[in-house]
Amino acid sequence: MKNSVSAFAFVILLGLGPAQAQKKVFPQTPGMVSYTYRNSFQKNVAATLDTIKAFGITDMEFSNLFGKTAADLRRLLDERGMKCSSFGVGYPDLQNKLAEVGQNAKTLGAEFVRVAWIPHQGAFTLDMAKKTVDDFNRFGKQLKDEYGLTFCYHNHGYEFEKYEDGTLFDYIIKNTDPKYVSYELDILWTVFPGQDPVALLKKYPNRFKLMHLKDLRKGVVGNLSGGTPVENDVALGTGQIDLPAVLQAAQKAGVQHYYIEDESPSIAIQVPQSIAYLKNLKK
Template identity: 80%
Template sequence: MKNTVVALFFLVSLGPVFAQKKLFPQAPGMVSYTYRHSFQKNVAATLDTIKALGITDMEFSNLFGKTAAELRKLLDERGMKCSSFGVGYPDALNKTQEVGQNAKTLGAKFVRVAWIPHEGPFTLDMAKKTVADFNQIGKKLKDDFGIMFCYHNHGFEFQKHEDGTLFDYIVQQTDPKYVGFEMDILWTVFPGHDPVALLNKYGKRFKLMHLKDLRKGIVGNLSGGTPVENDVALGTGQIDLPAVLKAAKKAGVEHYYIEDESPSIASQVPQSIAYLKSL
């Protein structure tokens, strides 16, 4: 009897050691695009809504009529931060100084571009120009502002090229000192690729991640587009999120942002947050 009591005591005391660790212990960030319609009406109130969900890390892809300084003030007043600033390709290339200054004012450590302007299928010549532009943009942002430039994949870059894809070409040909990547997991799965395999392949090249899920039954393509209703709450779609998050942690992804383009964010975003907490 005595031995049984001692054994039970040790099991109870070691309980926390055996308890499963949370797969995603931190609070996620939020992409402003998720709340784009609300932000266009009232920036301060929208920030309050997001803060009430327990989210304080933002990726802005629009200033919503504010200056960078005005937006930074609203964030500071709420104990929130902007870690990544998204801009269009033309601005990144032609207004690099202004983009870098705005990002620095916001407090962002990353500047992100999410679309390469093109018509028709994405080609090797387009990829070659992209590589040259990205290296130029990234060097200027790093040298002048200490900011890392990242490209967010959008699905169309996965055209076949040699033994891989044009996305592989862009990753391999850009300078790791100046160009990182933000993996959008929906826009990796939609064109038929495995986020886990890419994270394992390129590791620390991936600095940021968009957390989103694709409706079950949807078959993708290389268009880079799908109806916004196909964005569903995390854990309810076809993406193996636990496997993705494990690979992302191993790769060293620094910021994770929920992005939900659907009109159902009022119900889906809290559901996504709850799902991440449950893992």
């Protein structure tokens, strides 16, 4: 009996067996996308930040200033010990007022400037992808050279049109300069058009700096439209995405910031569920 107990203790000391099984898949605290609380932010920015901070979340990705100046928003963040690591903007902002974008991002304290939609009509085409590559390389170089910011593109599903032995998203990644263009992987908008986020993370290590954590309702069949009802956003771990596999691949691939994004009208219930899921996820 003594020998078997000693052997078990030795296994535990080596970090094997039960001890290893308790290792957390996601040890860090996630960030939050402002879009999750868009309705609340429109009414009261300070109170909404308090709600998010109460979850222990201090890392924000803002894609709207909600009627504030960047300096006003930065002050509200500083007062709460919170930060904005990524600033999301529209494509026309990058085309027409990139200097303002850069200044606002710097004022907010962001490291990244992110765009999540390429304006287009109908199916996304190779010609659109070629123009996108030119734009992204230009946006990224200017943001890096003049403001020290990293430009990121957030996929939205329509870019996965077939092209050669891959997709137009592959074409965009391969033809954008890694010095100036990085990516934010939205895992719902990867799975919805039928792609595998784990495979993408392995295929392009160190290109994805940011990630939107979300889950897609079970049974939903996707397409290349880039759109689905917001009710199809469900609490993490209750949908069809293999989140443990995605998170482990993301950590190996160099993702730096993870933001919960829940577009549904059920965030009061789902956000706490998602946070608890991440906290309790074990290997």
